[in-house]
Amino acid sequence: MYYLLRTLVTAASFWVALWILPGMDISSDSGTVGTSETIISLLIVSVVFGLVNAIVRPIVSFLSLPITCLTLGLFTIIINAAMLSLTVWITSFLPIHVVIDSFFWTTILAALIISVVSAIVNRLIGAVTE
Template sequence: MRSFIVRVLINGLALWIASWILPGLDITTSATTEAVAKTGVSQGTDAAGIVLAYLFIGLIFGLVNAFVRPIVSFLSLPITILTLGLFTIVINAAMLYLTSWISSYTPVDFTIDSFFWTAVLAAIIITIVSLVADRIPGARHR
């Protein structure tokens, strides 16, 4: 259970860094969208709501990676072998798009602009952040 919570925290951190670097990634809540629609001005939302939104999307992303990604990776094994493993970046980008689609049915909306390279670059950034965070001594599970 502890490693699952740590994984959700790492996913949330990785998504935050990716959305900070790439302008095409955005996480909004329905409360933020309603406030902007009423006033026409983006009001500063509270930090706790933003953190919870990133953790919620990190949870969805973790569940997608736990249940869907192994099936997709297995089915795409021949093309992954032919590309010497580079196709896994495309699989990671597809998991981001799936997370974005699932989040559209929740109060927290994770959007990726229509440009495919944004998802690919986000997948690379999330992979690097996850690898670095896994190397932290307290985050490694035994």
């Protein structure tokens, strides 16, 4: 149940990032993306993002620990953006996928938006369930 709730929160944070950033979009191989396809694709992308964060992120965080300490934790933003880029690359092989333009700051801003929205919603959900 907890994983399903986290997946829904991540999907909602992806939706907020899609809504705010003009360089981030959902595209389809067939051309048009309807509302149901958008919801399903956001859920699939959030599952892939959760798997990337569970498998790859700990390794990358451990290997970049000296840089993270040197920058007083600011390198974590770059790690978040790298995990988002990896998620976008993995989902590019699916029929419906998230597209981020080539501008690097769009990825950074998307990672920040996803992190902040997820943290706020998780905090609200935690306060309600306690």
